[in-house]
Amino acid sequence: MHVIEAAQAGGPDVLQYLERPAPDPGPGQVLVRTEAIGVNFIDTYHRSGVYPMDFPLVPGQEGAGVVTAIGEGVTQVAEGDRVAWASSLTGSYAEQVLVDAAVALPVPDALDTPTAAALALQGMTAQMLVDGVVALEPGQTVLVTAGAGGVGLLLTQLAVAAGARVITTVSTAEKEELSRGAGAWAVIRYTELDDLTTELPARVRELTHGVGVDVAYDGVGKDTFDASLASVRTRGMLVLFGGASGQVPPFDLQRLNRAGSLFVTRPTLAHYIADPEELRFRAGSVFAAARTGALAVRIGARYPLADAAEAHRALEGRTTTGKVLLIP
Numbered sequence: 001m002h003v004i005e006a007a008q009a010g011g012p013d014v015l016q017y018l019e020r021p022a023p024d025p026g027p028g029q030v031l032v033r034t035e036a037i038g039v040n041f042i043d044t045y046h047r048s049g050v051y052p053m054d055f056p057l058v059p060g061q062e063g064a065g066v067v068t069a070i071g072e073g074v075t076q077v078a079e080g081d082r083v084a085w086a087s088s089l090t091g092s093y094a095e096q097v098l099v100d101a102a103v104a105l106p107v108p109d110a111l112d113t114p115t116a117a118a119l120a121l122q123g124m125t126a127q128m129l130v131d132g133v134v135a136l137e138p139g140q141t142v143l144v145t146a147g148a149g150g151v152g153l154l155l156t157q158l159a160v161a162a163g164a165r166v167i168t169t170v171s172t173a174e175k176e177e178l179s180r181g182a183g184a185w186a187v188i189r190y191t192e193l194d195d196l197t198t199e200l201p202a203r204v205r206e207l208t209h210g211v212g213v214d215v216a217y218d219g220v221g222k223d224t225f226d227a228s229l230a231s232v233r234t235r236g237m238l239v240l241f242g243g244a245s246g247q248v249p250p251f252d253l254q255r256l257n258r259a260g261s262l263f264v265t266r267p268t269l270a271h272y273i274a275d276p277e278e279l280r281f282r283a284g285s286v287f288a289a290a291r292t293g294a295l296a297v298r299i300g301a302r303y304p305l306a307d308a309a310e311a312h313r314a315l316e317g318r319t320t321t322g323k324v325l326l327i328p
């Protein structure tokens with residue numbers, strides 16, 4: 001079978017399309033023939049060395065496909081079933097992937113396989129952000145960075161569905177249109193601001209009559225963290241959920257009292273789906289929302305598996321919108 005493998009950490013060029021023997025499922029595992037593989041920003045952290053990993057590395061934590069073999073003791077799924085996954089293990093950039101049966105999510109009949117792959121990780125992340133990390137309430141106002149990104153489009157829709165007013169940031173006119181389509185109440189083109197750190201919070205406060213947002217969801221990290229913090233109302237919450245622009249440097253906790261007795265959290269999906277019941281609840285919730293049309297899933301780009309490096313270049317180059325998939 002073909003896989004994408006990196007021999008060492010580095011830029012997108014380290015991602016090589018290679019032949020490797022197909023694995024056999026061990027106890028509790030299933031072997032899946034992948035039909036669509038999700039590309040997520042975390043894959044770029046793994047590849048580049050931002051997060052220390054063992055190499056050689058087959059990146060990827062997400063995908064969907066058909067079960068072709070089951071290991072000893074597996075009863076939850078059978079050969080021929082369609083499943084999706086968003087596990088914290090890597091190895092999904094491959095034509096065949098071993099998945100723990102405990103985290104293999106049955107794909108509902110009404111959902112096509114690429115949509116299931118597109119939703120598993122970013123969908124459950126968006127779901128955890130509005131109904132886990134915080135429980136959004138009707139009438140609240142939130143800020144979402146990178147509103148036209150994979151998480152951003154889903155998070156905006158789920159926050160709107162929870163009754164919140166959503167202010168997003170985006171870099172281009174095309175992304176602004178997509179973000180408004182997802183339900184954003186106001187969109188700020190942060191790349192047009194001369195001084196992001198002062199002008200972004202000023203715009204947010206203009207929009208909120210000087211109060212600030214109840215929750216700032218920041219997945220951009222280094223470049224936006226200070227602006228997001230300054231956009232939050234007294235006793236509000238900053239949810240730092242990623243670092244697309246780089247990691248946020250060490251932080252003086254005294255800043256939280258000066259800024260208004262704020263809360264900051266740095267959640268990771270793995271901790272919000274570790275419990276099997278919670279995993280099924282979050283997956284079931286986003287799959288159901290997609291099936292009924294309550295949640296629109298935008299697949300912005302599909303690349304052949306062999307072109308994974310190109311997909312990483314596009315994601316890191318800010319040219320993608322919505323979900324990026326690799327198709328074996």
Ligand SMILES: NC(=O)c1ccc[n+]([C@@H]2O[C@H](COP(=O)([O-])OP(=O)(O)OC[C@H]3O[C@@H](n4cnc5c(N)ncnc54)[C@H](OP(=O)(O)O)[C@@H]3O)[C@@H](O)[C@H]2O)c1
Nearest residue numbers: 041125146149150151170171219242243244245268269318
């Ligand atoms: N905590 C968790 O469990 C969890 C789970 C999933 C994802 N995440 C995080 O959520 C964030 C979004 O992930 P995603 O996969 O949905 O990616 P994405 O939002 O589709 O892509 C990243 C976006 O970030 C924006 N951005 C701003 N500055 C950037 C820079 N210097 N370089 C690259 N992008 C920049 C770009 O949008 P604009 O052009 O509009 O600025 C870009 O399109 C990432 O930080 C990721 O790590 C966290």
